[in-house]
Amino acid sequence: MNVPGTPKPRVAVHKFSSCDGCQLAFLNLGEELLRLAERVDLVHFAEAGPLDPDTDADIAFVEGSMSTPEDLERIRRIREHSRMLVAIGACATAGGIQALRNDADAAGWAAAIYSHPEAIASLAHSTPIASHVKVDFELWGCPVSGRQILAVVNALLLGVGPRDNGDKVCTECKRNGYPCVMVSRGIACMGPVTRAGCGALCPGLGRDCYGCYGPVENANTDALAAQFALQGLDPQAVVRRFRSINSQAPVFLAAANKAGRRRDG
């Protein structure tokens, strides 16, 4: 809590190439949003109103991936003005779903969609924030939840470092008492290699985790790819499992490439 007379922490929310979904973690807070606004100064948050992109901030939350030449310049300015920079969501931590273009001919894609591709200032690759500036903390997830965001804000307000969930989705299934969809129903689930944090939402509905929280540390993707093959997935389908929302996260990228070589060889 703030001591009367001391300035409130200055919080900024910035956005790059994304779907806006992670900012909704703030805008969907309901009355918590009004309480948050009493505890911190929201100095820049375009979608909510305050506009002051180059102002100094104690905490800058950054949504979205680096996707245009202008983005690179803008993220450098944000870094200069921010004491702590927190990347939120799959776009900011791994390039997002739009990073699926990284393995493709993006210029050809632009020409196929747009009659004036020259007007499209798009970098060949969509990349995470940490590829360009120092990031103090990464919050994974597509999307991140209000619970995750508030936990970071609370930790920082209390002066402690935010904590990250290092477990895999499997542990959340066990904790929630969900039957394993892979074992009980033969569904090709990404849970064993995916970072926890969502609460095992997909297995909770009896379906496969599709890896939207990105790779967990020490993910054994080889074993999982072998398991997928045993379950009857062809190499192309295995590639697609890893090449999805977090396709450029190094662990998933390597797993997709390995499965791709199996397909081609």
Next chain:
Amino acid sequence: MGEQRRSVAIHVPVLARVEGEGALDLRIDDGAITELRLRIFEPPRFFEKFLEGRHYTEIPDMVARICGICPVAYQVTAAQALETLFDVELSPWTRAMRRVFYCGEWIQSHSLHIHLLAAPDFFGCGNAIDLARIAPDEVRRGLRIQALGNELMDLFGARSVHPVGVRIGGFHAAPPLARVRELREKLRAALPDAEALVRWTAGIALPQDDQAFVSVATRHPQDYAIEHGDIAASDGLLISPSAFGDHFAERQAPFSTALFSSYHGQPYLVGPLARLNLSHDRLPPGIQALLAETGLALPSRNLFHSLVARAVEIRLALHDALRLLDDYRVPESPWVPVVPRAGVAIGCTEAPRGLLWQRYEMDSEGCVVSARIVPPTSQNQARIEEDLRLSLLEFGLDRPDDALRLHCEKVIRNYDPCISCATHFLRLNVERP
């Protein structure tokens, strides 16, 4: 820029409270607008290209990522398209619950727009947090309604941003009766809130405007069209979604990364006001009576009435969600099996911001050969420019830049543009002698 003409160029970060990145170039010479264009520089995300080669089972999870605010619209439209092509006979339960799910998104998105994005304009506030200081009960009510919409999405999708419940053929799981019962009570309790919201929006002193435009929305024989219907226009057109391409075209303006749509070569309106103009006769009698009480005459030619239209649609969505959940039973299976086949799949529904049209060419393995997605905002883009031109003339071009800028913002926000997905800066570049 002629030699004798003094040009003034101002870069102002203008449009907060929209979803997406845009700029407005405005140039005034000798008391006349000589240039006005809404530039969108949302970095392209190439969804239509990277959907190619993906299996049909992956499409709902992928297209959700086009928009964090209306993922349900993208998921349900894709499901509708593929289920039609694959000749899937959906269960009555699935058909009803898809609408309930979609109602949740309308409630959430509309309430967010009314309270957090649009309303501050009409009270001289910069944002909803300031608005909450002068209208605390109204803002709190709005946040409660928004939360209820999120809860409805969550009921079927386990979360409201990028929900995970839709599968081709139905839903992955059916919510348990106890949870539905609990939510039903909340929905019932929210009805007076929603009525009060309609009255509140109708009582706000909105700018007067009167413009001629064509409204386009889906229309259904019985329902207020959300998740199904044919495409109707206020000039009498009524076509099947598969005939969309015969009447509507997309082109890219050289200054924009979005594609502009036109109807028979002209701008047109999609979204809440277009829907209300075309289908107010499909509202339940109680809501028609409420609407009549507000004195809003339909069809309306004032885009500022979009605010009231959103409130009316929230009331409708609550009504329909309650009606469809009233005799809720957990079905034997929440989905039916699907056998893919090759062909062209077309889907069309009403996203919160208006008509959403999708087309997929599928191969016999159930993988995407090509995809085309026409979102509401690109359809409204030409109309926004036309509206700005007319509104600014009506407003008066000799006003100070700040007043012009604010008026442009208000006009643009009527459309709730979801320039889905980039930084939210509208830079107003005014040049005038």
